[in-house]
Amino acid sequence: MTPIGTQPKDFLLSVEGLTVSFDGFKAVNDLSFYVDENEIRVIIGPNGAGKTTVLDLICGKTRSTAGSIRFRGSELTKMSESQIVLAGVGRKFQTPSIYDDLTIFENLEISYPKGRSVWGALTFKRDQAVRDRVEEVAEIIFLKDRLHDNAAFLSHGQKQWLEIGMLLIQDPELLMLDEPVAGMSVSERIKTAELLNTIIKNRSVLVIEHDMKFVEDIAHKVTVLHQGKILSEGSMEKVKSDPKVVEVYLGH
Amino acid sequence: MTRAPSFMDRKDLLALAAVAALLLIVFPLALDGFRLNLVGKYLTYAFVAVGLVMCWGYGGILSLGQGLFFGLGGYGMAMYLKLEASSVENTKIQSTPGIPDFMDWNQLTELPWFWHPFHSFPLTLILIVLVPAAFALLIGSAMFKRRVSGVYFAIITQALAAIATILIIGQQGYTGGVNGITDLRTLMGWDIRTDSAKFILYFVNAILLMGVICCALFVRSSKLGRILVAMREKEDRVRFSGYSVANFQIFVFCLGAVFAAIGGAMFTLQVGFMSPSLVGIVPSIEMVIFTAVGGRLSIFGAVYGTLLVNFAKTSLSESFPELWLLGLGGLFIAVVLFFPNGLAGIWRDYVQPSIDRVFRLRSKDPTDPGQNVAKQAASMPAE
């Protein structure tokens, strides 16, 4: 299945011939795309197009049936989830995925890239560097004054920010966000866009989003998925004017 | 801020002091030798319960096979003591003197290879910790790496406990069979059957238990403890924050196994024998109940839960021998339905608030983040 003749190392992320099937149903079918350094790529597509599955495949949550995912020259399909994270891929889930029973400080601290082995975690010391970094990130995600509250008491939007903050502290080279503004109020949405604009500097970002306004604001390039395949790819203008896209998605 | 060991806050320190006072002062003064020895026996189960708090309460891994590890520790100690009791002189009426009596009855004429290390006491102590840890590592690696979830893990560990029992009973020439390893006498020449020895062993046991509690407190207060809480809630988030979730589960399962094994070894020393009836499903589940009654998230609760259930069991069975199962069964159901956080929950919801009211004036700076884990972990609803 691996296509011949492309030079994957030019890209930060090269997905080639990626296929996954659940009991015969091909959720993602022979998918190939490439993401550059510092590129912001948005994936759009109707429900069931396989958008979330693509992110699952990249971060190792779901194992591919065929195809390759190369990140900075290493093959992600053969690595465990934690190795993928260590390689520099961060992932935010669709629904806010944070630890309700821990404080915001502790939530962020867990993502601090140190003491990730069993022994490391046992001997981990909360030194000044950790505190400074946590506070710095908390500032960015508008939660500085609530550091020692339980995360359970945050609003939905604040939880989304907290998870973004957790990714930020992890400092990944490729950041994957699954519908970061879904379910947010208008004011939260504006703040989130602001937040994203600060954090996407110096890294590549892969975003799934439905909010077209938001997509237009941030996207460098847009990939449209439909039934597990790429329907169209390019700038927002190009995609918008693609008749296939209009038919299955925008005109829907 | 009191800067005692950095892993304990003031509350833990107070709780530890309370347990120490109860075990080291109140019980020895209030109870006669017989009851004290009984308490000592119960406390060996508390080792298992503390391990279960870590595994189940914090790690979210319910093992129904802790009896297996309790047994491995207990049998390790029993094998050493049995070899000491089976000197050639003591066993001269046997056809092969110098081997344990049950081997002789089963026509064994030499000591099986796996018994030989148990001639040495230091080696025995090492094996008591190492063998259960190795087993837990093996089971844990096989299962957690494949993401076996709570219920399945519980059933498989339960099956392992059942297999261990059948195996021990079936291989009686090597293990003493259903009777277990009995008639243990001395530890390096020191007669463990006397009342004074029992008294000393009680203290050794109590101090070891407090060591285990400190160890558990340390793990809980480390970042590892917070990762365990995090894992139990959002395993995927932890995984995608760069942690190998399986390794942490294996660690905490091994920790529980080692705690159980130490308890088993102390059981053998205090009770004077080890038998497969402590390995099987029933004791394994009972130990989970001790934990649940104490409060599955409370390390100290485990100790109180164990003591309470066992006191109840002993006194109920003394006064109403034919009815204690009803009481015990009812206790299980009541704890699960109405007090899912066990004694610790009752303490927190009813007793602690009134104490706090009294001491409110002296409340101190609540912002040291290191202290929050315990409180919050204890305040979460079950699962």
Add this chain to the structure above:
Amino acid sequence: MADQDDARHSRLRRQLLMGMAAAPLAGLLPKVAFAQAPATSAVNTTGLAVTDTEVTVGILHSATGTMAISETGSIQAEKLAIEQINAAGGVLGRKIKYIQEDGASDWPTFAEKAKKLLVQDKVAAIMGCWTSASRKAALPVIEQYNGMLYYPTFYEGLEQSKNVIYTGQEATQQILESLNWVVREKGAKTFYFIGSDYIWPRTSNKIARKHIENFMKGTKVVGEEYFPLGHTQFNSVINKLKLTKPDVIFTDVVGGSNVAFYKQLKAAGINLEKQTLMTISVTEDEIDGIGGENIAGAYSCMKYFQSLENENNKEFVAAFKKMWGEKTVIGDVTQAAYLGPWLWKLAAEKAGSFDVDKIAAASPGIEFTKAPEGYVKVHENHHLWSKTRVGLAQKDGQFKVVYESPELIEPNPFPKGYQ
């Protein structure tokens, strides 16, 4: 059954109440007895629970758990014996009071409760234990605190203690005569052993095998199988039986497995009227569960059957049924448990003391002529001289005694040549 149980309780209660009511009236009578009773300081030099009017003993069996099935009969027999002894004036002028403890089918609990009875309650003797495992667990405690245990079960032997009187048979007593009988009467040449997997069946079968191979010409063992306790699937071994066609199936399967084994044997078309089966683990108690129709035709070797035709036994059976209900059955162990309190009484009277050391020393040579099994005598090794009998299981759950050893058999817990 509930009503049965209730009936028992209320009967007991009534007896107690009547006893209390009668006390003031009978106040004069016991005084005469007490006048003859030796002083407490004389009969109790070791601080046991003995008062001027009472002596306390312990009953330690499983009232709960898997072993409750078997041990209930022993508890009943011991209570009957104690009641009868009290009715006849007690021991050394003192009534026996008992404290009952539950071993809960759990061996450490037996050790714990034995210790409680000895240390806290200071009982003068313990009637108790059933399985070897429970005895092995309790024994070190009983030896350490110098108690006296009356142990009722037929067992594997290989044990002897100053502090225990074994009122059941040890393995050689039970097995050897019966093997001789089956070879003689049935011309048996081949044996197939099937047992539960623990020490008693394994040791018993070892003794049986040695006897067959070394002491009887031309006989051999063609198979030996063990199943975990509680096993309920015997079809495979039944197939093997059909293949090897042994002259005698020799079984020591215990507990619930028994029921499964005999039902499946019958269902598989093995007719015990034609196929000789000899068991050393089935008493009247077990047949209750197995169903007489499923085991009729099997031979059981025991020292006692409920159907024994002698005056002692008739009285015993009548008294037992009066106390515990018409439907109860009495097995070998139940009868052996009944001997315990009596043998202790006789030893105490012979020694003139409740002191354990004196009772232990006085026990050898004690004869109990009123024993339901006939006549028993305590041997130097604290086991009993007893006859062995072979019973043929009947449809009604009783045994017809087809053989009785002519002489009392000497107990031999450490049999030379059988180890």
Add this chain to the structure above:
Amino acid sequence: MFGEYSLGDLGSIFAMQGFAGLILFSVYLLMALGLAIIFGQMGVINMAHGEFMILGAYVTWLTSVFFAEHLPALFGIYFFVAMALAFCASGLLGMLVEWALIRRLYKRPLDTLLATWGLSLILQQVYRSVFGPREVGVTLPDWMMGSLPVTDIIEVQINGLFVIGLTTLITVAVFFMIFRSRFGQQIRAVVQNRQMAGAVGIDTEKVDRLTFGLGCGIAGVAGSAFTMIGSTGPTAGQLYIVDTFLIVVFGGAASLFGTIASAFSISQTQSTLEFFLSGSMAKVITLLTVVAILMVRPQGLFTLKVRR
């Protein structure tokens, strides 16, 4: 070990051994079916499953006593009445337990394990108080005990045939109920998406109660059938629990086909091993194999690969 037997003998033995395996298969399947419904479909860990079986056994015993005393003429058919009563008794008790206990714990599956363990202790003690600690012997009608001779050696146990037939019947009925009937549709709907099922008008509480009752009822029938081959005592139920859970888990918890395949493979392994090894070792090796396979393949034999 076969040197001394003729080829014909061996053939017969293997035939009978196969039949023994079939009986064991039926027994295992019967034990596991009820649990497969409760555990597989509802996710409830019912540690009192064995006690529900024993309730069925006691009901059978009571029925036999009643027929023997009052309707001796009809004794030959009492077993069918007993099975129906056993189903009702265990099923009703199951529904009661669901109402009082289980429904409060659906979100805490591990806690159902503890609560039902407590329940099993209580039931054991109740049996002991009501029926006495001893085992009760269930007298079977004569036609059920015995065997049909096929050849000199091969004999087919009638109660074995009966168990095989009964298991087939119940299995077919369960399959029909789950996969063809409206009730089954509702069960599956609730299993897959409780809220959605509630939204489309299914009374999910009622479905839960009936499902649990059905599982327990089948356990009762199994217990009734086991009086033919096993013992009936207060604690007999505990003997079955490990085997039963392993069968269901080994098959893949959510798959009824898996339960059948699992019962088949475990029973055949055990039955074959028992012929060559001692009973204890056969059991240990069978269980260890199952556990080892589960460690390598935790999802069991049959499962759907789905996006989680």
